[in-house]
Amino acid sequence: MKSNNKLIILDGNSLAHRAFYALPLLTNRKGVFTNAAYGFTTMLLKILKAERPEYVVVAFDKGKTFRHEQFEAYKGHRKATPQELKPQFPLIWQILDALRIAAVQLEGYEADDLIGTIARKAEQAGLMTMIVTGDRDALQLVTARTKALITRKGISNLDVFDRTIIQEKYGLEPLQLRDVKGLMGDASDNIPGIPGIGEKTAVKLVQEFGSIENLLKNLDGLSNRKMAEKIQPYREQALLSKELGTINCAVPLEIEFDLFRWQGPDYSALLEIFKELEFNSLLKDVLAEMKVGAAEPEAKAAELKVTYLSECREMLRLLENIKDEKISCYLALDQRDYLKAEILAIGVAWAGGNVGLNCGSLHASEIREILTALFGKHQQQLVTHDLKSCLVLAKKRGVEIKARGRDTMLAAYLLNPSAPNYELPTLSLEYLNKPLVPVEQPEEEVARAAQVIFKLDTILDKKLNETGMDKLYTDVELPLEEVLALMELQGVKLDKEQLLSMGQELAQGIESLTAEIYELAGEEFNINSPKQLGVILFEKLGLPPLKKTKTGYSTNAEVLEELAERHEVVAKILEYRQLVKLKSTYIDGLLALINPETGKVHTTFNQTITATGRLSSTEPNLQNIPIRLEAGRRLRKAFIPSTPDHLLLAADYSQIELRVLAHIAGDPGLKDAFIKDQDIHTRTASEVFGVPMDEVTKDMRRRAKAVNFGIVYGISDFGLSRDLGISRKEAQEYIALYFSRYPGVKKYIEEVIFHAREQGYVTTVLNRRRYLPDIFSSNRNIRGFGERAAMNTPIQGSAADIIKLAMLKVHQQLAEAGLKTVMLLQVHDELIFEVPKNELEKAQAIIQQAMENAYELQVPLKVDMKVGANWYDMEVLA
Known part of the structure; x- marks a missing residue:
């Protein structure tokens, strides 16, 4: 590093406090608080990048100072250091150690005094000094050779002060x-x-x-x-x-400026701590800015030499000669829609080599040959990143899948289901300390990516074994990818005319509601504008503004629902919003997504989105079709079989989460109700209200149902009182009565929260993990969210596990029976199938038996089945 005669001294305590209060509370997956450490490090790296100093040192306070002896009340009314900040100081010291930046402190002195002493000695040594702090006391240290940088607005801006x-x-x-x-x-x-x-x-x-x-x-x-x-x-x-x-500038501190000389970070140590603390953005910045990869010749030497290919026969010959059991591949595509995507390049890596093929001049038949060579080998382990998309691409080209697939994206998700993304560059940094930077040549990009996938697979596989999730990965999640790929390719047919007709009805309803709203408001205005709506409701009509935002009155759904009984116009606005959303999001949205070749929508099922393990779907999102309004439920009319001689069959798990709760909690009363096949809400109403089951009223059952599902989601007395329109005292009584009748549930809740605090995570019946850092927060609201997640995740996650097992079992048994019945959709606890009419009886028996025996609980699993000509008009199957 070129000498520039510059010294930077940072006030560690001041800057850590500033960072702590400037940023929201952050934690890593283990619940370690990191916001102060992250903010401090971000600012430090920014300063190092801008100034490139020759010398750097950070000063910290240590214990009570001589000033307390002079004046006992010195800093006497300062609040104690927050509990979330205290453990972050050791983290900052670790980061400084990895950055190879000196840190100093001395019993009885403040950081200011150390800074002043070092600054004066630096002047004598002929250095130019820059003090970085949030404390304006440092201004007294400014001289012709010393400047002060004072933080303003948290840590994002610094004001420079010279003489x-x-x-x-x-x-x-x-x-x-x-x-x-x-x-x-x-x-x-x-x-x-x-x-x-x-x-x-x-x-x-x-x-x-x-x-x-x-x-x-x-x-x-x-x-x-x-x-x-x-x-x-x-x-x-x-x-x-x-x-x-x-500031005392004569502290008895031994100062050797050679110890403050900065020669750059210990990259391996810095990357390890950044990974541990999950500072992913800093990982990228540090590696990109300081070119870590280039500074590690051993790592570079370890990379295999890449061969670039341009002809199909070269790749086929190479794949034929690879005898290794495991190879990895990466496909570069021209777009993210896998059903329409063309393959631009194919990268392959194995233990002894690494190649990239540019597919620009290849015919479709040649690409199909290569995919067959990759995916069609029996016994071969083929590792990809996002296996399901690769399977869709291969199957769409008629390739029969025989290779045993593995997926680095899916493995990384299981290890940390709350991570912001599982993109290959992110995982390469996190697990390999290696930046995967974009390159211009597609064959080079895919070759590098394939090698990263090959290395990642070994590391992730080891971690899955260590956490006990290897069986979940190999026996459930991986085989499910092929089932989901088939469902995506199959798609579900939509009745376009039905959708257009519903769209016209909704447009008329919206027009009618608009006129009614204008009349009730006394003027025309933009109903979709929160600002204009706020003026009408809270200024003109005089309704109480329940919440304000930075830009004015809040008119969100929660506010409007609370005001709905106060003025008729509010209820009309809520209905207007629902109809507008139905038309724009669902009618217009579904029409736009119909594939012109198939007449179907081909949703994408996502395995790596939810923290609980549940599947989600996108383009279109079929999990969120609204069913509270009749207009929303009628959308299901448009979902039809692909031919008139087929039917749609819906198989829905009955109260699966409550059954899982009975199993996990082991509560005798709850188990007894399901074993006897009693209506659980009626049974709960009978227990809570102390009446025989045949005397339970509809209202009693409604209230018991709210308690049953509320308990699963950790509902409070306030939440229950709001949902049922009763007093908090009455809600408290219901909850207390529930726990007195089902003590096993209360014990489960206490134990699962206790274990979550001990371990930092909770597990499902298949050992799926979810880390819960919020449970360690001192903020009651945040901690409450963590506790509710601890209660609910084992239930919701286990239900997700069971549905996935059911999908695998149903798929396998339908195939073994040689039936043409196909699985189309998975929506929450429901599976939708397309069934030839002549297979209905046999398919129903297979599906019901497979789903009800997917996993053995202490209570029976029960499946309700319906069949019809569309997803709406369905009759119950006995």
């Missing part, structure tokens, strides 16, 4: 700011100063007299007698305040 700027701002020399502080005091440090003297007056007095000492000598000559009388009783206090505010 000239201080002279212009205050009309004083930097050292005279000690006298200003002595007169005005400092509330943050509990330095008293002189009561009634603020900064403006203090500055004027120091400008006139030069120092407190000179002012006190000349009090009799002060033209403002009232001011003199104000100062006189506090002479000693002013001098003490100046002394307390003066």
Whole structure:
């Protein structure tokens, strides 16, 4: 590093506090708080990049200081360091150690004093010094060779102060700011100063007299007698305040500037701690900015030499000759829609080599040959990133899948289901310490990616074994990818005319509602504008504004639902919004997504989105079709079989989450109800209200149902009272009665929260993990969210596990029976099939038996089945 004679001194305590309060509470998956460490590190790296200093040191406070001996109340009213911040100081020290930046502290002295002492010694050594702090006391240290950078607005902006700027701002020399502080005091440090003297007056007095000492000598000559009388009783206090505010620049600290010389980070140590703390953005920045990869010749030497191919026969010959059991491949596509995508390049890696093929000049038949060679080998382990998309691409080209697939994206998801993404560059940084930077040539890009996948697979496989999720990965999630790929390719047919007709009806309904809203409001306005709507509701109609946003009144659904009973227009606006969303999101949205070749929508099923393990779907999202409104439910009319001689069959798990709760909690009463095949809500109402089951009313059952599902989701008495429209006291009584009748459930909740705090995660019946950092928060609301997640995840996640097992079992048994029945959709606890009419009886029996025996619980699993000509008009199957 080129010498630039520059020293940077940072105030560790000040900057850590600033970072802590500037950023929201952040944690890694283990619940370790990281926001102060992240903010401090971000700012430090930014300064290092901008300044490229020769010397760097960070100073920290240590224990009570000599100032406490001079004045017992010094900093006496400061709040204790937050519990979430305390453990972050050791993290900051670890980061500094990895950055190879010196850190100093000395018992009895503040960081300010160490900074002042180092700055003065630096001047003597001829260095230019820059002090970085959030404490304006450091301004007194500014000289011709020392500047101060003071944080403003958290940690994102820094104000530079040199001697000239201080002279212009205050009309004083930097050292005279000690006298200003002595007169005005400092509330943050509990330095008293002189009561009634603020900064403006203090500055004027120091400008006139030069120092407190000179002012006190000349009090009799002060033209403002009232001011003199104000100062006189506090002479000693002013001098003490100046002394307390003066930075000690003669601390007995051994200083060797060679120890502060900065030669760059220990990259391997820095990457390890950044990975542990999950500072993913900093990983990218550090590697990209400081070119870590180039600084690690051993890692570069370990990379296999890449061969670039341009002809199909070269790749086929190579694949034929690879005898390794495991190979990896990566496909570069021209778009993200796998049904329409063309393959631009194919990369392959194995234990002894690494190749990339540019597919630009290849015919479709040649690409199919290569895919067959990759996916069609029996016994071969083929590792990809996002296996399902590769299977869709291969199957769409008529390739029969025989290879045993593995998926680095899916493995990474299981290890950390709450990560922001599982993109290959992110995983390469996290697990291999290697940046996967974009390159221009597609054959080079795919070759590098394939090698990363090959290496990642080994590491991720080991971690899955260590966490006990290897069986979940190999026996459930991986085989499910092929089932989902088939479902995506199959698609589901939509009745376009039905959708268009419903769209017209909704448009008429929206037009009618708009007229009614204008009439009730007394004027026309933009109903879709929150600002204009707020003016109408809260200014013109005088409704109480329940919540405000930065831009004005809140008109979100929660606010409107609470106001709906106060004015008819609010209920109309809620209905208007629902119809607009139905038309734009679902009618227009579905019409736009119909594939013109197949007449179907081909949703994408996502295995790596939800933290609980549930599947989600996109383009279109079929999990969110609204069913609370009749207009929403009628959307299902448009989902039809692909031919008139087929039917749709829906198989829905009955109350699967409550059955899982009975199993996990082992509560005798809850288990008994399901074993006897009783209506669980009626049974709960009977238990809670103390009446025979045949005397339970509809309202009692409704309330019991709210309690049953509320318990699963960790509902509070406030939430239950709001849902049922009852008092909180009454809601408390319901919950207490529930737990008295089902004590096993109460015990389960207590135990699962206890174990979540001990381990930092909870598990499902198939050992799926979800990490819950929120459970360690000192913020009651955040901690409450973590506790509710701890209660619900084993239930919801286990239900997701069971549905996935059911999908695998149904798929296998339908295939073994040689039936043409196909699985089309998975929506929450429901599976939708297309069944030839002549197979209905046999398919129903297979599906029901497979689903009800997917996993053995202590209570029976029950499946309700319906069949019809569309997804809406369905009759119950006995």
